Amino acid sequence: MNELLFKRVDNSPLxxxxxxxxxxxxxxxxGAILTGWVRRTLIEPQFTFNFIGFDFLQPLPGNGMYFYFGLMGLFGIFVMLGFKYRFSIIAYTLLWTSVYLMQKTSYNNHYYLLILLLIFMCIVPAHRYFSVDAKRSPGLKSISMPNWVVLFLIAQIWIVYTYASLAKFYPDWMDGTFPELLMKGKAHYWLIGDLLQEPWIHMSIAYFGILFDLLVVPLLLWKRTRVVIFWISVFFHLFNSIVFQIGIFPYMSLAFTVFFFSKEYINRTFLKFKPFYNNAETKIPKLGPYFKVFLVLWFAIQLLLPVRHHFIQSNVFWTEEGHRMSWRMMLRSKSGSASFRIKNLNTGKTEYVKLDNYLTTKQKRNLLKPDGIYQFTQKLKKEYADKDIPIEIYARVKVSLNGRKPELFIDPQLDLATIEWNYFTHNDWILPQPESISWGR
Known part of the structure; x- marks a missing residue:
C-alpha cells in the first residue's frame, strides 16, 4: 500500500x-460577471435561498459581489501561474464554497464537483515546477510527486461518472421521455435545432449518455482504447458545451485526461524543457498513516452520499430529498405553480402573498422543492413575528415531473408555520408521490 500511494512519479500531468x-x-x-450570473443570482434577489444552516452566508451589499468574483478570478490566475499558490488556491476554495452554500437557485452538481477539485488542488504539490513560486524559491522545485495524486483524481472522477450513469437507469430517461423534453428547449438553435427534435437523437442521447458515463474512465485507463475514447470525449463534451452551455465543466472534464495518458507522453507533449523523473523511489511522509485515514474517510463519503436517497422513505425524483451532491445531473424536468396565503390570527383576515415582492422569476422555482417551501415559510414567519403578528401560512403547490399532469405537492390545508425541516430523513409533510410516478426511490 505504501508503495502504491507514496511511490514517486513524474509530476508533468499535475x-x-x-x-x-x-x-x-x-x-x-x-465569466459569472460578464454573463450576468452574479447580477441575476446574487445582486438582484432580495432574499437568498442558501443551504439550510448557512443563513449567515449572505451576498455582499451593493455591487460587492462583483468585486468578490473579480478577486476570485485573480486568484485563479495566480493558481495558473503558481504564484503564492497555497494562499491563492485556499482563498479561491473558501470563496467558491461560500458562494455554493450561499445560494441554491442556480444549483449545479458541477459547482459541487469544483469544490472537491479545489480541495484536491489545496493538498497536492502542484506548484513545484513551471511556477513563479518555484522560480523564486529554487528549493521548492521538484520534478516528481507521490503516486496517490494520480490515483486520487482518477478515483474521484470514476465515482462521479459511474453514479451519473447509474442515475440514468430509470424509465423516463431510458424511453427517451426526458431527453425529448430537454431538446425541446433547444429547437431555436441555429443549424442543429431541428435535428435535436428527432426521436432517434433523443434515444441516442439517452443510451450514449449511459454508456459514456459508465465506460469512459475504464476505457481511458486501457491503453488500447485510450486515444479513441479521448476523441469521443472531445465530441461528447463539446456537444454538451454547445447544446447545454454549462460553462467551464466540459473543458475541465477534458483537462482531467492528462492523468490518464502516460507521464512520458504528457512530458514530451507539453513540457519538453522539463527533465523526466523515472526513479520510482518510495518516500513515506511522517503523516502517512493519518493521510491513509483521510483517504478512507474521503472516499467513504464520496461513495455513500450519492446513495443516501435509497435510505430515505421517498422518491428522490418527486421530493428531491437526497438529490444534491449525488451526481444526478440533468435527469428530470420540473414545472408547476405555487401560491401562498397568510391568515392573520389577530384579525382573522387572509391575504395572498405577492411573490414578485420577494422573489425573482428564477427563484420561484425553489417553491417547487421542499427546502425552498420551508425556507420561504420561515422568511414569512420572521417578517410577521417582527411585527408581533401571529399568523398561519398555507400554500397550494402543484408540481409536474417530466411533463406529467401537475399534482399537489403539499396539503393546502397544512399550516406551514408549524412544519420543521429534517435534513437527513424524509419530511412527512410532503404528499406521497402521485400514481403517475410508479418507479424509483
Missing part, C-alpha cells in the same frame, strides 16, 4: 493540470 485548472477557474469567476 503541472499541466494546474495551468489548465487555474485558467478555467479564473474564466468561471470572471
Amino acid at each position: 503541472v499541466v493540470f494546474r495551468v489548465l485548472f487555474g485558467l478555467l477557474i479564473a474564466l468561471e469567476a470572471w
Whole structure:
C-alpha cells in the first residue's frame, strides 16, 4: 500500500493540470460577471435561498459581489501561474464554497464537483515546477510527486461518472421521455435545432449518455482504447458545451485526461524543457498513516452520499430529498405553480402573498422543492413575528415531473408555520408521490 500511494512519479500531468485548472477557474469567476450570473443570482434577489444552516452566508451589499468574483478570478490566475499558490488556491476554495452554500437557485452538481477539485488542488504539490513560486524559491522545485495524486483524481472522477450513469437507469430517461423534453428547449438553435427534435437523437442521447458515463474512465485507463475514447470525449463534451452551455465543466472534464495518458507522453507533449523523473523511489511522509485515514474517510463519503436517497422513505425524483451532491445531473424536468396565503390570527383576515415582492422569476422555482417551501415559510414567519403578528401560512403547490399532469405537492390545508425541516430523513409533510410516478426511490 505504501508503495502504491507514496511511490514517486513524474509530476508533468499535475503541472499541466494546474495551468489548465487555474485558467478555467479564473474564466468561471470572471465569466459569472460578464454573463450576468452574479447580477441575476446574487445582486438582484432580495432574499437568498442558501443551504439550510448557512443563513449567515449572505451576498455582499451593493455591487460587492462583483468585486468578490473579480478577486476570485485573480486568484485563479495566480493558481495558473503558481504564484503564492497555497494562499491563492485556499482563498479561491473558501470563496467558491461560500458562494455554493450561499445560494441554491442556480444549483449545479458541477459547482459541487469544483469544490472537491479545489480541495484536491489545496493538498497536492502542484506548484513545484513551471511556477513563479518555484522560480523564486529554487528549493521548492521538484520534478516528481507521490503516486496517490494520480490515483486520487482518477478515483474521484470514476465515482462521479459511474453514479451519473447509474442515475440514468430509470424509465423516463431510458424511453427517451426526458431527453425529448430537454431538446425541446433547444429547437431555436441555429443549424442543429431541428435535428435535436428527432426521436432517434433523443434515444441516442439517452443510451450514449449511459454508456459514456459508465465506460469512459475504464476505457481511458486501457491503453488500447485510450486515444479513441479521448476523441469521443472531445465530441461528447463539446456537444454538451454547445447544446447545454454549462460553462467551464466540459473543458475541465477534458483537462482531467492528462492523468490518464502516460507521464512520458504528457512530458514530451507539453513540457519538453522539463527533465523526466523515472526513479520510482518510495518516500513515506511522517503523516502517512493519518493521510491513509483521510483517504478512507474521503472516499467513504464520496461513495455513500450519492446513495443516501435509497435510505430515505421517498422518491428522490418527486421530493428531491437526497438529490444534491449525488451526481444526478440533468435527469428530470420540473414545472408547476405555487401560491401562498397568510391568515392573520389577530384579525382573522387572509391575504395572498405577492411573490414578485420577494422573489425573482428564477427563484420561484425553489417553491417547487421542499427546502425552498420551508425556507420561504420561515422568511414569512420572521417578517410577521417582527411585527408581533401571529399568523398561519398555507400554500397550494402543484408540481409536474417530466411533463406529467401537475399534482399537489403539499396539503393546502397544512399550516406551514408549524412544519420543521429534517435534513437527513424524509419530511412527512410532503404528499406521497402521485400514481403517475410508479418507479424509483
